[in-house]
Amino acid sequence: MAQATTVVRHRPVIRRSADAQGALYWLACTCGHLGVEQAARRMAQVDLDQHVLSLPHIPAAQQCRTPHAHDRQAWEPCGLCENQTALFDPAELTGEAR
Structure with a gap:
């Protein structure tokens, strides 16, 4: 019997958390990929862009x-x-x- 393949959907977003030290931003994707916590949203956006560029054409x-x-x-x-x-x-x- 042929095994069905599942399509992995990539819906990357930038998540934010805040505490007494300030805000932290990181990439979270529905494929399970999590980016490193960053102090600036722009750095998390760079992680998101790199993740999207790493996907197959x-x-x-x-x-x-x-x-x-x-x-x-x-x-x-x-x-x-x-x-x-x-x-x-x-x-x-x-x-x-x-």
């Missing part, structure tokens, strides 16, 4: 054309849009030659 055929409607991020493949042909060629509309 999605081929153009698997990228979502309407990410908001399909609840997809740029780094996630879309099963609804995958391998669909375009209704028209944008180059034809602008008159650009290939």
Whole structure:
């Protein structure tokens, strides 16, 4: 019997906690990745950006054309849009030659 593969969704966010010493920020992702506690939000944002850049590249055929409607991020493949042909060629509309 074939084993079903599960898709790991990456929804990184920056979490914040505060105490008498000040605020701490860290990256938390739904994949389980946790970043190092940082004293500045900007440093936690750098961790988030590095995490997103470390994700595998999605081929153009698997990228979502309407990410908001399909609840997809740029780094996630879309099963609804995958391998669909375009209704028209944008180059034809602008008159650009290939």
